[in-house]
Amino acid sequence: MSLFTARGEEANGSSGIDLKNAYIRLKKDQDSAKVRLLSVTDQTVGQYKAHNDYKKNIYTAPCIEPLGEECPYCVALNSGVEGWEKFYPKKRMIITFVDLETGKVKAWDASGKQGESVKKQILQYEGNKDQFPFKLVRNGEDTDTSYSLMPILSPTEQDTKNFEKAKEVEVPEDFLDSVLIPKPRKTMIANLANAGFPVEDFFSADELPEGNGGQQSSEEPVDEEPEEIGQSEIDNM
Structure with a gap:
């Protein structure tokens, strides 16, 4: 089973990979990455749902219900406990590119709205993806953030070499x-406990955290930026 709820053009809205280097991360306005575009397929674009509440220090984590497991974060959402009624899993997308700087396949993770926009741009550039390298550019900060693809019409000699090599890379x-x-389920429960959710009322004793509970992973694959998932994303569920 998979965490993804849709792939390829249907995505509307452990292999030993080093997660620290597996993602394209654009942190501030006008940050960019030189990439080779890949056709939108089930192997290059995926849609999933994730919970987060930055005010509670709970960072983006995939909802695990698609795996056929009870999701502790969904338990909190449906608990009736005040303050957790908006803890919905919201749509996110992962889009795959070849990073020209490293020659490696990399993932780019975004909110549903941002991902949809970039996916549409990839489809528009389908006829040019083997002619030009592109830049994936971040525009804006905080809640006013979008992403665009720009063809590099006058690439440097090194850009051209990297682009030709990238054509040989397979996903x-x-x-x-x-x-x-x-x-892990126990980590999610510990995070709920740290956020003040009464975990002892909803989970078995052997699942409850010891001491102060769990901590957020230091290897979050997703950029932990509040602007990436706004309250409006609930509409894209």
Whole structure:
């Protein structure tokens, strides 16, 4: 089973991969990455749902219900406990590119709205993806953030070499599943406890955290930026 709820053009809205280097991360306005575009397929674009509440210090984590497991974060959402009624899993997308700087396949993770926009741009540039390298550019900060693809019409000699090499790179069949790693159930419960949720009322004793509970992973595959998932994303569920 997979965490993804849709792939390829249907995406509306463990392989030993180093997650620290598996993602394209654009942190501030006008940050960019030089990439080769890949056709939109089930291997290159995936849609999933994730919970987060930055005010509670709970960072983006995939909902694990698609795996056929009870999701502790969904338990909190449906608990009736005040303050957790908006803890919905919201749509996110992962889109795959070849990073020209490293020559490696990399994932780019975004909110549903941002991902949809970039996916549409990729489809528009389908006829040019083997002619030009592109830049994936971040525009704006905080809640006013969008992303655009810009063809590099006058590439440097090194850009051209990197682009030609990138044409030979293939996306591993399991790449998307390998970069989207669910949090362990106990970690999710510990995070709920740290956020003040009465975990003892909803989970078995052997699942409850000891002491102060769990901590957020230091290897979050997703950029932990509040602007990436706004309240409006609930509408894109």
